[in-house]
Amino acid sequence: xxxxxxxxxxxxxRQWLPLTTLVILVILVGALQPVFLQPATLLQLASDTAVxxxxxxxxxxxxxxxxxxxxxxxxxxxxxxxxALTVARFGYGAFALAIGLGLLAGLLSGIAHVRxxxxxxxxxxxxxxVLYSSALVISGERSIMLADAERSYQSWITGTxxxxxxxxxxxxxxxxxxxxxxxxxxxxxxxxxxxAGEPAAYASxxxxxxxxxxxxxxxxxxxxxxxxxxxxxxxxxSPTLAAELLLPSIAAVVVGGTAITGGVGSIWRTLVGAxxxxxxxxxxxxxxxxxFAQNIVFGxxxxxxVxxxxxxxxxPIVK
Amino acid sequence: xSTPTTSATSALPDxxxxxxxxxxxxxxxxxxxxxxxxxxxxxxxxxxFLSFGNFVRISQAAMIPLxxxxxxxxxxxMGSIDLSVEGVLTLAAVILSMLVLNxxxxxxxGLLAVLAVLVIGAAVGFVNGVIHVKLKVPSFMxxxxxxFIGVGAANALLGGMAIxxxxxxxxxxxxxxxLGFARGVWLALACLGVALVVQNYTRLGRHIxxxxxxxxxAALSGISVARVRIMAFMxxxxxxxIGGILAAAQLGLGNAQIGNGRLFTTVTAVVVGGTALSGGQGxxxxxxxxxxxxxxxANGMVLMGVPPSxxxxxxxxxxxxxxxxxxxxKLMRIVK
Numbered sequence: 001x002x003x004x005x006x007x008x009x010x011x012x013x014r015q016w017l018p019l020t021t022l023v024i025l026v027i028l029v030g031a032l033q034p035v036f037l038q039p040a041t042l043l044q045l046a047s048d049t050a051v052x053x054x055x056x057x058x059x060x061x062x063x064x065x066x067x068x069x070x071x072x073x074x075x076x077x078x079x080x081x082x083x084a085l086t087v088a089r090f091g092y093g094a095f096a097l098a099i100g101l102g103l104l105a106g107l108l109s110g111i112a113h114v115r116x117x118x119x120x121x122x123x124x125x126x127x128x129x130v131l132y133s134s135a136l137v138i139s140g141e142r143s144i145m146l147a148d149a150e151r152s153y154q155s156w157i158t159g160t161x162x163x164x165x166x167x168x169x170x171x172x173x174x175x176x177x178x179x180x181x182x183x184x185x186x187x188x189x190x191x192x193x194x195x196a197g198e199p200a201a202y203a204s205x206x207x208x209x210x211x212x213x214x215x216x217x218x219x220x221x222x223x224x225x226x227x228x229x230x231x232x233x234x235x236x237x238s239p240t241l242a243a244e245l246l247l248p249s250i251a252a253v254v255v256g257g258t259a260i261t262g263g264v265g266s267i268w269r270t271l272v273g274a275x276x277x278x279x280x281x282x283x284x285x286x287x288x289x290x291x292f293a294q295n296i297v298f299g300x301x302x303x304x305x306v307x308x309x310x311x312x313x314x315x316p317i318v319k
Numbered sequence: 320x321s322t323p324t325t326s327a328t329s330a331l332p333d334x335x336x337x338x339x340x341x342x343x344x345x346x347x348x349x350x351x352x353x354x355x356x357x358x359x360x361x362x363x364x365x366x367x368f369l370s371f372g373n374f375v376r377i378s379q380a381a382m383i384p385l386x387x388x389x390x391x392x393x394x395x396x397m398g399s400i401d402l403s404v405e406g407v408l409t410l411a412a413v414i415l416s417m418l419v420l421n422x423x424x425x426x427x428x429g430l431l432a433v434l435a436v437l438v439i440g441a442a443v444g445f446v447n448g449v450i451h452v453k454l455k456v457p458s459f460m461x462x463x464x465x466x467f468i469g470v471g472a473a474n475a476l477l478g479g480m481a482i483x484x485x486x487x488x489x490x491x492x493x494x495x496x497x498l499g500f501a502r503g504v505w506l507a508l509a510c511l512g513v514a515l516v517v518q519n520y521t522r523l524g525r526h527i528x529x530x531x532x533x534x535x536x537a538a539l540s541g542i543s544v545a546r547v548r549i550m551a552f553m554x555x556x557x558x559x560x561i562g563g564i565l566a567a568a569q570l571g572l573g574n575a576q577i578g579n580g581r582l583f584t585t586v587t588a589v590v591v592g593g594t595a596l597s598g599g600q601g602x603x604x605x606x607x608x609x610x611x612x613x614x615x616x617a618n619g620m621v622l623m624g625v626p627p628s629x630x631x632x633x634x635x636x637x638x639x640x641x642x643x644x645x646x647x648x649k650l651m652r653i654v655k
Contacts, residue, residue: 068459116643119596121400121459122586126638129583133632141628247467260460290478292575295471303464307454 018257018272025276029283045278050171051226053274055245056252057178058222060270061215063253066195066262067120071109071128072223072249075102076242078135079227084144084237087153099224105131106220110213135239143238157232167229179267187214195262247298252277254305261311350593350608357612361619368622378500381614382507383565387585388606389514390558393551395589397530398598399458404585405578406469407443407556411436411563413473416573422483429488436560443469444556448549474575481574484567492568503565510561514603527551531598587634588613591641
């Protein structure tokens, strides 16, 4: 396996494999179902990808550092519940409240990880439990439908701007903001440095802890935004609204070519990864695969993508 | 209740053994003290806690987390993690419900079905281990994938249905009593016995401690690291499958939601018991204490009228507190 990958040149493979895969998948699905290639369907595809992309973007920042955030789906669900419960009272303030909660939860995960030195997967697994429990308690363990009056506040998500669905515009704004953060700021470069070699970054004077905490804050904030958008699209909030999105989000990041070991990756790759996941999902729906059984495919895709992109020289002992 | 095992202490790399041993003793007794305090507090608030009926309830709530925790303990002792608990458990419960006497098809394989389910648990564990070791994929990623593959496969088999189990032997695990406790509780205790024997008296058990204590050293000492890892994941898979059988017995049916939330309880129980995520420290007896802490706390919250949905959040905080207290930070400069 690894020799085969080495012969191909692992860097070149990492660079172009995701995009090639996406193009081949689009052509394949298009050949099977010509409807798929019509502009309306492609626009629908982009809309459907937005939530996944926003979630995956947040977790990309954490994965770039070599960590992981397993609490994003619980955060997104909690945000949807918060919006559904408070939009009647606070109007647009409800969205700010939900996203503020996301930033706070990310801050707490980051502090638990950095200051208490708890491995990120366990800190965020625990934080996910706390968030899920909060969502269950405040929602009374049920899903909350939005009333018509409350839906008017969702027009920036459900409406259209110059013919483009609002959700696509939100996705594009997230793409630009996240790309600038990741590629053109000190934080972005430090993240890549920490992911590539934490001791070296530390020795060069990078405040490793602060960068890590900021990455978790971003992850929490983007997860909450994804929850807000999801609540707008489904016109409801529920403690399990985003429950099926954790695996596809992480898969999107990894399939895009961002290595789970950190250091290598970008927001563009995550966009490509999210599109691949969406096209695969639509392709399976065309083929009539049960929506729950689709998790089998995503599980396999995740493991294969990690196996291809992982930098084994960085982990002499794999645990 | 639990005594620190000598094999755990000997596997610890540390320059000052005397100091470390005392630290280790305290760390391994702390969960027992927490458990006793918890019992005293709950009993003083609600004396019903100490009734025999409540002990039976606690034992029934503890049997599945215990069996799952035993499997996960071996993985965590190696310094790895297994997130596939729910996947294996769900798959096992669903396949069991399809093979024993049930309400959906004509199968009635009885014990043979149980055996098949155990083999499936071992097979999934084998897949976990092989992907993890041969492709060098970190265990949390491998098992995250397998988790969803397992639940997805169970869903695909069921097609959205739930299958009622009519087999008297399986149902008996939850309904029939022996000396006042359900048969399933005795099965869980038997599993604890098996896990103790594996941990203390077999080469696999010793090698698992050795890997957790220092993998390079273990490899240089001639231990086949790959084989130990794969076997540990297979062992854990069998325990999760038994957990699946017990869960199916308790619920009386197999459905795809049967595993929901069980990973969380399992990880909480193992780390609250004092088994370190960094590997090498801990034991299955400590997991028993951890399971009892989690279950007694949940039971006490029910007695005090706290809604069950709060328990998940409390468990989350317990994970953070337990891990923060148990990690030996001198051994790890980089935390990922």
